Amino acid sequence: MSDTHAHHHPKATWSTAASATLHCLTGCAIGEVLGMVIGTWLGLGNVATIVLAVALAFVFGYALTMRGVLKAGLPVRRALKVALAADTVSIIVMEIVDNAIMITVPGAMDAGLGSGLFWGALAFALAVAFVLTVPVNKWMIGRGRGHAVVHAYH
Numbered sequence: 001m002s003d004t005h006a007h008h009h010p011k012a013t014w015s016t017a018a019s020a021t022l023h024c025l026t027g028c029a030i031g032e033v034l035g036m037v038i039g040t041w042l043g044l045g046n047v048a049t050i051v052l053a054v055a056l057a058f059v060f061g062y063a064l065t066m067r068g069v070l071k072a073g074l075p076v077r078r079a080l081k082v083a084l085a086a087d088t089v090s091i092i093v094m095e096i097v098d099n100a101i102m103i104t105v106p107g108a109m110d111a112g113l114g115s116g117l118f119w120g121a122l123a124f125a126l127a128v129a130f131v132l133t134v135p136v137n138k139w140m141i142g143r144g145r146g147h148a149v150v151h152a153y154h
Contacts, residue, residue, distance in 0.1 A: 012142030014134070020147030021134045024090040027061030029126050032098065034060075036122065037113060046109045050102070054095050061091045065150060072153040086150045093136050094129040101125035 035053025044052065065083040066076075074082065101124065102108050108121035140146030 012138050014138060016141055017134050017138030020137045020141065021090065021130055023064065024061055024087055024094060024133065025126060025130050027064040028057040028091055028094045031056030031058065031060035032126070033122065040113050050099050054099065057095055058091055061087050069150065069153045074153060082149055082153065086147050089140060089146060090133055090137055093133045097129040097132050098125035101128055
């Protein structure tokens with residue numbers, strides 16, 4: 001057992017970190033886009049739209065991880081614990097970065113769903129969030145945390 005711990009499987013390579021981050025980005029992006037679309041469609045203010053987008057990013061991020069570990073046979077409660085351990089820090093970093101960018105880009109939040117500014121800013125924000133989250137995930141995987149906890153169930 002200590003031998004496994006000493007090797008920190010899976011290995012904390014940049015490739016493993018990028019793969020874990022891409023997985024996280026997928027859930028975050030689904031939730032983020034859905035939240036932005038719903039918030040804009042309902043005419044919510046920027047703060048309410050961001051809160052909705054962040055909440056949905058967490059829901060979809062966790063749901064994607066849970067889908068995989070539930071397939072591996074884990075009970076729902078255990079799958080939720082694995083998803084929380086695997087994705088929480090990654091989602092937090094990603095959401096802080098991409099929402100900070102969306103707020104910072106002049107007019108992006110108010111541009112509307114038919115606007116290239118809105119979608120361009122969101123794509124840029126998610127790309128930057130990905131780049132800044134990869135090193136965080138690499139560091140965590142190297143310590144047997146974050147996405148490393150999921151690999152036992154793949």
